[in-house]
Amino acid sequence: MSRENLVDATASALIDRVLAGDFADGALPNQEALARECGVSRLTVREAMKGLEQRGVIRVAHGVGTFVVPAEHWRDIDAIARLQRLDPKGTGVSRQLIEVRRMIEIGAAELCAARCPDSVLETLECCVQKMRAAAEDSDVDTFVDADIDFHDTILQGTGNPFVAAIFDPMRPTLEFSRTQTSSVADIREHAIAEHQGVLDAIVARDPEAAGRAMTSHMDQTQRDLETYVLSR
Template sequence: MARKSLVSVVENGLLERIVDGVYAIGASLPSEAELATDFDVSRLTVREAMRSLSTQGVIEVVSGVGSSVRPPERWASLDALLRYRSVHGDGDVAVQLVAVRRMFEAEAAALAAERITDADLEALAACIDAMRAASDAGDVDAFVAGDLRFHDLIMRRSDNVFLATLFAPLTRVLADRRAETSRVPQIQRNALVEHERVLDALRARDAVAARAAMEGHMQQTLDDLRAYVLNDR
């Protein structure tokens, strides 16, 4: 495996341990030598991985002293922060994620309405069909896969590379959140209705209607989150 790939493996492994609480906030990390042995890589590979995490603000490296985990509010990496907050966040974090989705996805839907092709519409309809079949079969994973693909297609069809790139770090967190919420049958039923409304607006090539439909979908998502998930907690 190329060293660059090994660096990524170590970097992701360290971040995962931080997110999981193996290395607590403010705690010192093991030495480079210990981590090299633990990950079965060279010390140089560990050093590069730690340098990357330091650049992201996740850890602080002090020459001659060692490394420690910085508070999440000081992290500069959106991906790292999302991963941490998805595990350690409360209901407010879940609500904030929906608010972020609303901002990104409503505009993506409006842009997509002006660029959508017949092939795209068929693909979106196929996603809804897959979600419906998965719901009938009680297959939550398949339901989530269809849901994520539906939104990914719209984001891509916005043809805005910045919008799609900024939204990308949310993908991992959204998959985890969808798996949690989509276990509720009523949430599945509501989601199917809202996806159909978004698709209808896109079929009409109506940017205003597409934006409104996606905002309505996000509001329903928020309402369902509060009614069926957060209240249960």
């Protein structure tokens, strides 16, 4: 394993321990102790902790110790997403994801309709076809993959790399949420219809229609969540 990957793996392991409540008093052991526990060098632990400090997960009080930052103040998307996935019902994360998606994906659909190359249209059509086939086979995993690929393609189709970069760390959490909801056959059918509407608007190169179609999709996603998941 490369040094960079080892540092990342150590940081990830420390986040896992934070989420597991291993540091109940909020204080981390010293670097030497953590190095022994993680089976890595002190330098690796130091670099991992520096990264976690920059991401707002821990704070270092020089001469005092290293402490876990309260989760509501974290600035790292991956750490926040991993925390939210601990919710056994996923109710909080599902609602929050829809809020974030509304803020980003409606505008992304508009930009995609205005800017994307024809190759994006072909990929979007392929994703919808895969969703239809997976729905017929009740293949939830394939359905979710095609669903998320559809949205990833729209983000890429904006031509703005920042848009896709913002969403990338949230993909595992989105997969978690969509797998939960897409296990319901009615939700799969609703999703296919909404995705087709978004696709039609983008194919027509109509940004306003694409924005309306994505708004409709987010509205339907919210209704399905409330009706089929949260009400139970």
